[in-house]
Amino acid sequence: MFDERQRYSADNCSVKRTLDIVGEKWTLLVLREAFYGARRFEEFLTRVGCARNLLAERLNTLTGAGVMRRVPYQEPGQRERYESRLSDKGLDLLPAIIALMQWGDRWQADADGPPVEITHRDCGHPAELVLRCAHDHTPLTARDIQPRPGPGAQPARSAHSDKSAAR
Amino acid sequence: MFDERQRYSADNCSVKRTLDIVGEKWTLLVLREAFYGARRFEEFLTRVGCARNLLAERLNTLTGAGVMRRVPYQEPGQRERYESRLSDKGLDLLPAIIALMQWGDRWQADADGPPVEITHRDCGHPAELVLRCAHDHTPLTARDIQPRPGPGAQPARSAHSDKSAAR
DNA sequence: CAGTATCCGGTGCGATACTG
C-alpha cells in the first residue's frame, strides 16, 4: 500500500500518539462512561468496574493530557469537591468510542442486539459513523483507501539495507 | 471476594467486547500495519517494534478472533509459509483506526502536520470520518447525541455470578 | 523465514486498608 521506500518511523504515528494517552487498560471505558454522563469518582468506579487506584491514575492521566478537566462543585453541607468532565479535546474522542462500539455491535453482539444505541438527540434516529471521500462524499471501505506520507512524514531512514519485496 | 453490586452490566458493552480483542498493548498498531500492507511476521516485527513473542501472541489472538486469517504462500524454491492478512471482520476495523489517527492528527500532531494521510484511491482526495444522523445526515458532535438502552440491554445482574476473569 | 521456548528484571494490575 505504501511506496516501499517510504519508511516512516512509528514514533510519530498519530495512532500511536493517541494510544499513548487512551491506550491503557480501562481508559477507553472511563471515557465511554464520561460520554454516558458519569462525572464523579464513585460513579466511574461502579460503572467502569476497575480498581480505585487505577481509576485515579487514569483520571489523572486524562486531565494531564487535557482530555478531561476537573470542575469544582459543592453539595450543601459538604466541602468543595471536584468532578471530572470531558474537555473539547475529550469530546472529540467520541468517534473513536463509537467506532469501537459499532464494530462490537456488528461482530461481537448478542443475538438480541446492541445493548446501547447512540441516537440523534433532536430527532431520535440512530447516529452512524461513515468513512467517505472528503471531496465527493463517496462512502469508502478499506479496499478503497490508500495511505500515503503526509506533510509531517519523516524521511526514510537508511540505517540498514532494506529488502522489502512486499507485493 | 467480588461484590456483585460493584459490577456494572458493562460485560455486554460493545466497546468492552471490542477492546477485549483489540485493546491489548500493540494490537491496534499491528492492525495499523496490516492496513498499511504488512503481511509477514518479520515485516510486522520491524514496523511495529514490539517483542517477537508479543507479536506472535497478538497475531494468534487476532486470528483466533477472526480478525486476521492465515494465508499460505510459496516463494519459488521455498517451502510453503503463511502470512497474516485482514479478514472482512478485520477490514471493518478501519474506522476505529482512522478515528484514533484523526484525533491524533488534530490534537497531538507536530507543527508540520500529520505523518500519514488516508486518501481515496480513485481520486486522491483525503478520506474523512464523519458522525451523522442516519436519518437526515446531519453532522453530529458529542453534544448532539443521546445514548439509550438498545434491544440487547440487560437490566440489573442477579447474584448468580459468572467468571470474573476480567480482560 | 516464521515462529516457539525460556529466562529475568520491571512495570502495571487488582484488591484491600487507610485517610481526610
Added chain:
DNA sequence: CAGTATCGCACCGGATACTG
C-alpha cells in the same frame, strides 16, 4: 465521598536460544 498507600502477583519487554 474521593481519593492514597500498600502489597502480592501477572504480565510485559527484551534478549537470546532453539526448531522446522
